[in-house]
Amino acid sequence: xxAKRVFFNKYSIGTKITMALGICIVYGVFLYTQGANPFxxxxxMFQATFGNVYGIGEVAIKATPFILTALAVAIPARVxxxxxxGEGQLACGALSxxxxxxxxxKDMPSFIGIPMLLLAGALGGALxxxxxxxxxxxxxxNETITTLLLxxxxxxxxxxxxxxxxxxxxxxxxxxxxxxxxxxxxxTLEGTRIHIGILIAVAVAIIVWYVTMYTHxxxxxxxxxxxxxxxKHSGIIxxxxxxVTLIVGGAVGGLAGIIEVSGIEGHxxxxxxxxxxxxxxxxxxxxxxxxxxxxxxxxxxAAISVGGNALEMHSGLNSSIVLILMGxxxxxxxxxxxxxxx
Amino acid sequence: xxxxxxxxxxxxxxxxxxxxxxNSSSISAGEVKSNMGVGGDAIGFLFVGPRDDYGYxxxxxxxxxxVKEAFPFMKLLRVENVxxxxxxxRVMEEMIxxxxxxxxxxxxxxxxxxxxVAKRHRDVVxxxxxxxxxxENLGTYFSNIFxxxxxxxxxxxxxxxxxxLGFIASFPIPQVLLNINAYTLGVRSVNPDANVIAVFxxxxxxxxxxxxxxxxxxxxxxxxxxxxxxxxxxxIETAERRGVMSSGYHCDALEIAPEGWIxxxxxxxxxxxxxxxxVILNGEFKGSPYDGxxxxxxxxxxxxxxxxxxxxxxxxxxxxxEKQKEILDYKFYPFTGPVRDQSGTVRIEPGVVPTVTELxxxxxxxxxxxxxxxK
Numbered sequence: 001x002x003a004k005r006v007f008f009n010k011y012s013i014g015t016k017i018t019m020a021l022g023i024c025i026v027y028g029v030f031l032y033t034q035g036a037n038p039f040x041x042x043x044x045m046f047q048a049t050f051g052n053v054y055g056i057g058e059v060a061i062k063a064t065p066f067i068l069t070a071l072a073v074a075i076p077a078r079v080x081x082x083x084x085x086g087e088g089q090l091a092c093g094a095l096s097x098x099x100x101x102x103x104x105x106k107d108m109p110s111f112i113g114i115p116m117l118l119l120a121g122a123l124g125g126a127l128x129x130x131x132x133x134x135x136x137x138x139x140x141x142n143e144t145i146t147t148l149l150l151x152x153x154x155x156x157x158x159x160x161x162x163x164x165x166x167x168x169x170x171x172x173x174x175x176x177x178x179x180x181x182x183x184x185x186x187x188t189l190e191g192t193r194i195h196i197g198i199l200i201a202v203a204v205a206i207i208v209w210y211v212t213m214y215t216h217x218x219x220x221x222x223x224x225x226x227x228x229x230x231x232k233h234s235g236i237i238x239x240x241x242x243x244v245t246l247i248v249g250g251a252v253g254g255l256a257g258i259i260e261v262s263g264i265e266g267h268x269x270x271x272x273x274x275x276x277x278x279x280x281x282x283x284x285x286x287x288x289x290x291x292x293x294x295x296x297x298x299x300x301x302a303a304i305s306v307g308g309n310a311l312e313m314h315s316g317l318n319s320s321i322v323l324i325l326m327g328x329x330x331x332x333x334x335x336x337x338x339x340x341x342x
Numbered sequence: 343x344x345x346x347x348x349x350x351x352x353x354x355x356x357x358x359x360x361x362x363x364x365n366s367s368s369i370s371a372g373e374v375k376s377n378m379g380v381g382g383d384a385i386g387f388l389f390v391g392p393r394d395d396y397g398y399x400x401x402x403x404x405x406x407x408x409v410k411e412a413f414p415f416m417k418l419l420r421v422e423n424v425x426x427x428x429x430x431x432r433v434m435e436e437m438i439x440x441x442x443x444x445x446x447x448x449x450x451x452x453x454x455x456x457x458x459v460a461k462r463h464r465d466v467v468x469x470x471x472x473x474x475x476x477x478e479n480l481g482t483y484f485s486n487i488f489x490x491x492x493x494x495x496x497x498x499x500x501x502x503x504x505x506x507l508g509f510i511a512s513f514p515i516p517q518v519l520l521n522i523n524a525y526t527l528g529v530r531s532v533n534p535d536a537n538v539i540a541v542f543x544x545x546x547x548x549x550x551x552x553x554x555x556x557x558x559x560x561x562x563x564x565x566x567x568x569x570x571x572x573x574x575x576x577x578i579e580t581a582e583r584r585g586v587m588s589s590g591y592h593c594d595a596l597e598i599a600p601e602g603w604i605x606x607x608x609x610x611x612x613x614x615x616x617x618x619x620x621v622i623l624n625g626e627f628k629g630s631p632y633d634g635x636x637x638x639x640x641x642x643x644x645x646x647x648x649x650x651x652x653x654x655x656x657x658x659x660x661x662x663x664e665k666q667k668e669i670l671d672y673k674f675y676p677f678t679g680p681v682r683d684q685s686g687t688v689r690i691e692p693g694v695v696p697t698v699t700e701l702x703x704x705x706x707x708x709x710x711x712x713x714x715x716x717k
Contacts, residue, residue: 048436058432159544163716172474173514173705173715174451175544193431264428266458269451270544271427309433312421313440319392319422 023332027325036315048310049303057194061264062302063295065090065256065273067201069280070287070294071208072125072253076143076245077289078212079238080225083246085132085147086253087277088154089125093254094261095158096124098166098268101180101261110183117184117258118200125254126247128154133246137239143246151277159270168267177268186263195263202295204252209291221245253277286333304329378479379467379622382443384417385409388424388433390449391547395573397592398546398609402448402471405611412616413623417441426451434459438466444622446471446615449546449572450515456480467622469632472517474702481632483614484517486639486698488524489669490607490647492676493662494589495528497604497650498566500658501587502529505536508559510569510577512546514715516704518570523708525568525589527676530710532661539564540713546572556580566604578603587651594648603651605662614644637698640669677701682709 028038049055069086076083100120105113132146159175168178186195212218224231224241231238260273279301287293308322315321393403399422410418419437424430430452434445438459445468447456453473460468460480473482498507507529511518526538539559543551556567556577567581568589575598581588582599590596590606621630638644647666650659668674679690683706690696707715 044440048439054435054439058435061432163544172516172703173519175513193428193435266428266454269427271425306432309421309436310440313386313419313433313436316418316420 019332023329027328030324031315031317031321034315034317034321036317041311041315044310044314045307049307054192055306057189057192058306059299059302060198061193061195062306063298064197064201064263065260065276066280066283066298066301067205067294068252068256068259069277070283070298071205071280071291072249072256072277073281073284074287074289074291074294075208075212075249075252076242077284078218078221078225079241079245080228081136081242081246082144083129083132083147083249084144084281085129085150085250085277086256086280087275088147088151089128089250089253090257090260090273090277091151091154091158092128093121093125093257094268094272095154095161095257096127096254097121097258098177098180098261099161101184102166102178105184106181108183110187113184114186114262117262118255121254121258122251123254125257126251128254129246129250133243136246137243143242155270155274158268158272162268162270166268175270179267180262184262185266186259188263193264195259197259197263200255200259204255205291205295208252212291253280256280282330377625378465379443379627380625382416382441382466384419384437384440384442385413385619386419386434386437386442386445387421388430388445388447388449388452389420389422390424390426390452391572392422393420395547396575396578396595396598398572399448401592401609402446402611405609405615406446408612409615409619413619416619416623424449424452426455428455428458430455431459434468438463443467444469444619450517453482467627469618469622474516474635476634479627481627481634481636483618483632483636483638485609485611485614485642485644486637487607487609487645488520488701489640489676490645491521491524491591492528493647493666493669494568494591494605494607495525496532496665497528497654497658497662498525498568498587498589499529499531499533499536500661501604501654502533502536502566504563504565505533506562506564507536507538507566507568508556508562508564509538509540509711509713510552510555510559510567510571511540511542512571513544514542514705516702519704519707519715520701521570521591522711523681523704524676526708526711527681536710538711540707540711542713542716543571544716549573549576552576553580557584560584560586568606587653590648596649596651599651601651601653604654605650606648608646608648610644610646614638614642635699640666683707684709684711 031038031041049059069090072086072089073083097117097120101117105116132143135141135146136143162175166177168176186197188195212221220236224238228238261268265272283294283297283301287297304326312319312322387406389399389402391399394400406420419440419442421433424433426449437445443466448471450472453470456468456470457477460477464479468480470482472484476482509522511522522540529536529538541555543555545551553576566587567577569577569591574592578588578595578599582602587602587604588599589604592608594608596603618632627633675695677696679694680688680692681690683689689706
């Protein structure tokens with residue numbers, strides 16, 4: 001069943017490989033015209049991403065928030081809602097868990113503190129999704145608009161607290177929160193930055209997949225997503241379903257926030273995770289909102305952004321060289337999606 | 343049944359993983375090598391913005407060009423637009439993987455990520471631009487540009503007609519506050535009636551915010567604008583277009599404001615960067631002045647006064663040059679007490695000459711500046 005979905009596409013595998021090679025060749029020619037050696041650069045990009053354990057770890061770290069913010073989009077999408085709120089939910093999850101880490105669980109041992117922080121993060125993201133949820137079912141306001149606009153509010157909300165009561169006293173005026181105590185940092189693999197967040201993200205993806213595919217609840221969600229009228233006639237309370245999925249999506253988005261802060265940053269900064277929500281939306285779209293397909297697409301985008309640094313470093317070209325590559329790949333995927341879509 | 347089995351498997355998997363990761367989470371202290379920084383075939387530079395921002399990053403990039411010329415056998419790894427988050431850690435790890443044993447994280451917010459990476463790579467030397475914290479293999483360097491900014495303030499204080507000068511600042515960190523204070527002291531030294539209005543826009547380079555702040559300040563009657571931002575072009579151009587004057591920072595930008603340019607303070611990192619690389623590559627980092635907090639400035643030519651604009655009268659030029667000579671001859675120091683803060687409280691006692699270390703913990707604005715430090 002799954003295998004069918006993964007490989008179901010209008011294009012044969014040969015065509016896809018040709019397309020990927022085509023991107024490499026065209027971009028390589030472009031690099032060459034700019035005075036760089038494309039073979040060397042591709043080699044370095046591969047080295048930086050999948051060439052060794054370190055590179056794979058970096059890709060995994062980067063993919064973690066993308067998977068979660070993509071799920072934050074994919075879950076509401078099951079009932080036909082288009083949420084763009086991963087960005088704001090991530091920020092609020094990071095904010096609420098930072099509050100919890102700084103004021104409540106500061107001295108807790110890891111085995112209680114970390115699960116509690118994860119809960120706090122999920123709660124923060126969920127609360128942020130309550131607003132569009134209520135507006136949706138009470139006032140019938142379009143959830144795409146509300147979730148998108150609330151992203152900006154969330155960004156400034158984080159700034160408000162970081163410049164205010166959450167500002168670290170020993171930061172010399174620099175806007176960031178106090179450091180999380182060591183017991184509240186996600187465990188990492190020795191000598192690397194790889195933390196257990198990727199396992200959590202993959203586990204959440206599997207759970208979401210299982211629930212939507214194999215449970216009664218998942219079946220009802222798909223009915224609502226397929227045809228609202230039919231769902232109503234068969235006795236499903238559509239509004240409740242929409243509300244709950246928005247909240248659950250928000251909670252998953254919030255998880256991305258706490259994992260980023262506790263796993264990577266160690267303290268909250270105004271720019272923590274900025275942009276990840278939108279990349280997550282892109283991932284969800286590329287994966288057709290399929291919870292398991294989200295994982296490889298998140299890894300793909302993570303690899304591009306990790307490899308991008310190597311590209312810039314070894315080509316010696318302007319930083320916009322990375323953006324050109326990203327834009328190029330996205331346009332090609334967009335073209336495929338357009339023609340291969342349902 | 344199946345549901346429970348699946349969840350059981352997932353949870354067991356997670357528990358095992360957490361236990362495994364936990365066991366190995368303590369980072370073993372790496373061996374401290376005596377010849378740290380030696381043996382690499384590359385030098386890394388991180389910039390927070392683009393290389394052509396008419397500002398901080400352009401100045402640092404120019405410095406890296408000098409390094410490139412001085413060490414043709416070393417590969418230069420340069421990455422622009424590195425955010426001041428853990429993203430910077432990844433860039434530095436990648437540089438080390440590519441053979442760099444000397445790394446220059448050039449933005450203030452790159453310090454914490456650099457300290458993290460420094461813990462993991464004891465054989466790599468990090469030279470952070472402007473940091474207050476150091477480590478075994480991480481030194482910081484900076485140039486006391488505030489002495490030049492004081493001179494820039496003297497010129498601006500003479501030039502202003504409305505006695506209102508606008509200062510567009512980024513974050514209320516000590517170095518920024520220090521520059522606002524130096525500018526204000528310079529202005530006030532020649533024009534006790536003038537005030538400097540400081541606004542904090544919470545970013546290093548956001549042209550939209552810069553333009554709106556510049557326009558607001560001009561609308562409030564400011565006729566000289568200056569800034570502590572990373573990219574300076576927008577503010578200088580806005581001032582020029584609105585017919586008001588500007589004092590520059592980071593780079594000499596006379597050519598983009600031929601009418602309104604007064605003068606400014608800029609960095610000249612070339613010789614310092616080259617010398618630091620030289621010392622480290624010779625295996626002499628430990629015990630050198632760069633191992634710790636290294637501060638330099640106007641005397642060494644690392645901070646310089648820019649050219650004067652065409653509308654600056656000769657008597658103003660002469661006055662500024664005289665002050666500059668006094669500073670160069672150690673006859674005058676801008677922060678000699680008494681220095682009062684906005685509330686009138688004396689922060690530096692009369693006759694006291696504060697050390698640079700003391701100044702770098704500045705958390706107040708001096709008398710004559712209007713504006714609140716974001717709390």
